[in-house]
Amino acid sequence: QVQLVESGGGLVQPGGSLRLSCVVSGIIFRIYGMGWYRQAPGKQRELVAGMSRFGATNYADSVKGRFTIFRDNAKTTVHLQMNSLKPEDTAVYYCNSHPDTFGSWGQGTQVTVSS
Numbered sequence: 001q002v003q004l005v006e007s008g009g010g011l012v013q014p015g016g017s018l019r020l021s022c023v024v025s026g027i028i029f030r031i032y033g034m035g036w037y038r039q040a041p042g043k044q045r046e047l048v049a050g051m052s053r054f055g056a057t058n059y060a061d062s063v064k065g066r067f068t069i070f071r072d073n074a075k076t077t078v079h080l081q082m083n084s085l086k087p088e089d090t091a092v093y094y095c096n097s098h099p100d101t102f103g104s105w106g107q108g109t110q111v112t113v114s115s
Contacts, residue, residue: 002026002102004095009109012085020080020109022095027102029076035098036069036080038091038111049080050098062088085113 008020020036035050049069050058057069068081078095092108 002104004102004104004106006093006095006106006109009093009111011112011114013115014086014113016085016113017081017083018085018111020082020093020095020111022078022106024076024078024095030073033098034069034071034078034095035101036067036078036093036095037101038089038093039108040088040091043091045094047098048093051078052098082111085111087113089113 003025005023006020008018010018012018031053033050033052036048037045038048039045046060048060048063049067051069051071059067066082066084071078090111090113092110094105094108096102096105
């Protein structure tokens with residue numbers, strides 16, 4: 001059974017940076033595309049960034065040029081580097097497979113951008 005453990009969130013001022021990490025276990029990590037998703041209060045969960053098993057990336061328009069997804073297959077970990085953070089980036093961030101998600105989700109990590 002897949003396990004997803006996200007970390008790295010926190011409170012940051014506008015313009016600041018955070019790096020999120022997600023350790024994945026229970027699957028053959030290297031054969032899956034992975035993505036970062038987020039859910040803000042009162043909104044649906046949305047894809048923020050995805051990376052295929054071959055390294056191709058795609059980003060939501062709202063984060064292009066600010067966020068970077070990358071993975072370490074040896075450590076079965078996927079990261080999200082977030083720069084130039086804005087208040088509208090405030091959400092709980094989750095990792096999961098991409099484009100098709102696993103049936104279960106981790107606990108997520110809270111990112112709050114506020115002065």
